[in-house]
Amino acid sequence: MVSRRRFLSATGCAAVTAALSSYASLSRAAAETEVPNAMASWRPSATAQGAAMLRAIHQVVDDPLVLADPLALKIIGPEAEASILANPASHDTRRALRAFVVLRSRYAEDELARAVDEGVGQYVLLGAGLDTFGYRNAHRRLKVFEVDHPATQRWKRERLSAAQIAVPESVTYAPVDFERETLAQGLTRAGFDPSRPAFFSMLGVAVYLTKPALRDTLAYVASLAQGTGIVFSYGVSNDLLTESQKRSRTQSALRVADLGEPWLSYYEPAALAWDLMDIGFGKVTDVDGATANLRYFRGRADGLRVSSTSRLMAARV
DSSP states (O other), X not given: OOOGGGTSSTTOOTTGGGGHHHHHHHHHHHHHHHSOGGGTTOOOOHHHHHHHHHHHHHHHHOSSOSSOOTTHHHHTOHHHHHHHHHOGGGGOOOHHHHHHHHHHHHHHHHHHHHHHHTTOOEEEEETOTTOOGGGSOOOTTOEEEEEEOHHHHHHHHHHHHHTTOOOOTTEEEEEOOTTTOXXXXXXXXXXXXXXXXXXXXXXXXXXXXXXXXXXXXHHHHHXXXXXXXXXXXXXXXXXXXXXXXXXXXXXXXHHHHHTTOOOOOOBOHHHHHHHHHHTTOSEEEXXXXXXXXXXXXXXXXXXXXXXXXXXXXXXXX
16 A cells, blocks of 8 residues: 555544544545546545545534535545435534644635735645645635645546536646655646745645654755745644543554554654754744634634644744
């Protein structure tokens, strides 16, 4: 199986995997029926499907919406969409998990909007998976680059076609096989301009990378034009978790490992922030659970909120 640690299908995250016990059978069915014959030896990531499922469920069961995504239900496939719409209440589980998945996309899109207001015209999604931003992009002059493994992108494009979701001219696919080329080479081939500032998102990827691999990726972003920024999610170190959280993480990690997508790295927030500044970022912002809940989940009657096991970090050159 293709490794997730090389951005192969990275929409899933540390928060997503607890949902796999509920949705893994649906994800496997999609993998078995929707992958073309040329990809017989490769299967889409169950966590990529799981993350997309959670974004779709959010559109139906949560009010008000944290992430308004009118394409979320379409991208998951007709069987999954029908299941959610037929019985929304049965899918209203794993609330903290669902909250983090929609939070990370909302926060990244909010930060992107600020960057666009400041003149940034390029957006790179590292490990785009089934993310739908490029197909509902409201920024007229923003060029969107989706980076993922070639097989993952073929799977996604089949999903888009089946759902009759149009691919706008502003979207460019940057298939990168990291066994054969670097991120810089793949982006340059796709038309990315490293001399102009860009905004990057890397949601649900860091946990699948070794620490040196994550640092190399962030160092590349930090080497780009002034004004370039990134938002990424990460899991906090085990010593910052409660015993209950540690047990839950261990169970989730075992499930993901069984799917061939093991988690590799967790981080101490302050040390990670210092490392980002050391490689060239001038401004770093860490978003913990309390901050996220105050900003995005305050005053909700349904109690939807995130936990403290995963966080978001924004950095700017």
